[in-house]
Amino acid sequence: MPVTSVDRDLDRLTLTITAEFPVPVRRLWDAYVDPRQLEKFWGPPTWPATFTRHDVFPGGRSDYYMTGPDGTRAGGYWEFLSVDEGRSFEVLDGFSHDDGRPNTDLPTTRAVFTFGETATGSRLETTTHFNSVDELEKLIEMGIEEGTREAMGQIEAVVTDDATFAADTGTQSRFLDDRTVRFSRILRGTPQQVWDAHHDPELLDRWFHGPDGWALVDCRVASAPGETTRFEWAPDDGVEGEAFALTGELVSTDPPHREVFTETMEGAGAPPTLNEQTLTAVEGGTLMTLVITYDSAELRDMILGTGMVDGMETGYRRLESEVLTRT
Template sequence: MPVTSVDKDLERLTMTIVADFPVAVRRLWDAYVDPRQIEKFWGPPEWPATFARHDVFPGGRSEYYMTGPDGSRSGGYWEFLSVTEGSSFEILDGFTREDGLPDPDMPTMRATFAFEETDSGARLTTTTHFTSLDELERLIDMGMEEGTRSAMAQIDDVLADLRSFAADRATAAQLLSDTQVRISRVLRGTPRQVWEAHHDPELLRLWNFGPDGWALTACELASAPGERNRFEFSPQDGAEGETFALTGELLESEPPHREVFTETMEGIDGPPAHNEQTLTPVEGGTLMSLVITYANKEMRDAILGTGMTDGMEAGYRRLESEVLSHA
C-alpha cells in the first residue's frame, strides 16, 4: 500500500497525502504524465479512468472520465498552472458534466504534486487546497480519501510494468471509445526535436511517407491556426498504389507540446477526423500521443483496418534513424 499518511488540516483547508514507492523519481513521474499509465490507477478499481486528453505543461489541460459498474460516467479535468519537469506540477482540479464542460455545482480545488527522492525510492506528496470548510467536508463525505487510497493501491503494478511503456515498443493503437483511438509511440529525441521534425518540410520528406517505396511528393504546412495543411504521397520505383493527399485545418498550436488539426483524404466526402497530438518528455525520449476522433465507429474501424498504425511505425523508425539520431 503506497499511501503512508493522510493529513486533513481544517484550519488551512488542506488535505495532504504522502505515498512512498520503491522506484526512481523518474519512473514515478512518468506514470503520472503518461496517459496510458495514469488511467490504470487514477480511478478506483470499480471506476476505471480514461484520459482523453493529458497535456502536462503550463497552460495544458487534462480531461478524463471514470466509468462505473453500471456504465455511468463521472468526469473531471485538470488545468496545469505550473510544471517543473521531473519534480512537481500544480493544477486546478474540477468536475465536468455529461457534456464535458466544467460543472459549476461542484467544487474546484487547487492541488500540488511534489515528487522527491528518498533513501528507499521516491515519495509523492499531494496537497489539495479547498476554498471553504464546507467544500472540504463535502468531498470527504463523498469518499475522496477512500477513493484515493483505493486508486493508489493499483499503482505498484503499473510501476512494475516496464515492458508495456518502454521506449523501444512499436507504435500502438488503443481504443478509447466507439469514435476515439489513441496512437502512442516513444520517440528517441526531445519534444523540440520531434516538433521540428513534424514542421520542417525537408525533414518531413526524410521520414513521413508511410511504407517503404513511397515518398512525400508535396508538402504544404500551416503556419497558424485557421490555415491548412496538405501532404501528397506517391509510390516510387514500381511500388503499388496511387498518389493520394491528406488535407486539413490547423486548429491549435502550442509548440513544442500540443497541436490540434483536422485531417481527411482529398477527394473523399465525409467529415474529417479530429486529431490532438501531444509531445511529453519521458525516460528514453518523447511520448507522442495522438488522439483521433472519428465521426463514427465504422469510419474509425475502416481507417484502422487500412494498416495505418503499421505505416506510422515505419515512418517513426525512419524519423529516429534519419532525423533524430543526427540532431
C-alpha cells in the same frame, strides 16, 4: 500500503496524502504524465479512469471520466497551473458534465503533486487546497480521501512494470469510445526535436514519405490556426499505385507540446477526422500521443483496416533513424 500519512489541516484548508514507492522519482513521474499509465490507477479499482486528453505543461488541460460497475460515468478535468518537470505540478481539479463542461455545482480545488527521493525509492506528496471548510467536508463525505488511498494503492503495480510502457514497445492504440482512438509511441528525441520533425519540410522529406518506394512530392505545413495543410505522396518509377494526398486545417497550436488539426483524404468525400497530438518528455525520449476522432465507427474501422497502425510504426522508425538519432 504505499500511503504513509494523511493530514487534514482545517486552518489551512488542506488535505495532504503522502505515499512512498520502490522506484526512482523519474519512473513515478512518468506514470503521472503518461495517460496510458495514469488511467490504470487514477480511479478507485471499481471506477477505472479513461483519459481523453492529458497535456502536462503550463496552460495544458486533462479530461477524463471514471466508469462505475453499472456503467455510470463521472467526469473530471485538470487545468495545469505550473509544471516543474520531474519535481512537481499544480492543477485546478474539477468535476465535469458528460459533454466536458465544468460542473460548477461541485467544488473546484487546487492540488499540488510533489515528487521527491527517499532512501529506497521515491515519495509523492499530494496536497489539495479547498476554498472553505464546507467544501473540504463535502468532498471528504464524497470519498476523496478513501478514493485517493485506493488509487495510490494501485500505483506500485504500474511503476514496477518495466515492459508494458517501455520505449521499445512500438506504436500502441486504444479505443477511447466508439469513434475515438488514442495512438501512443515513445520517440527517441526531445519534444522540440519531434515537433520540428513534424513541421520542418526538409525534415519531413527525410522520413514522412509513406511506404517503401513512395515519395513525398508536396508538403504544405500550417503554422497558425486557420491555415491549411497538404501532403501528397506518389510512387517511384516501377512501383504500382496512384498518387494521393491528405489535406486539413490547423485548429490550434501550442509548440512544442500540442496541436489540433483536421485531416481527410483529398477527393475521397469522407468527413474529416479531428486529430489532437501531444508531446510529453519521458524517460527514453518523448511520448507522442495522437487522439483521433472519426465521424463514425464505420469510418474508424475502414481507416484502421488499411493497416494504419503498422504504417505509423514504419514511419516512426524511419523518423528515429533518419532524423532523431542521425548524426
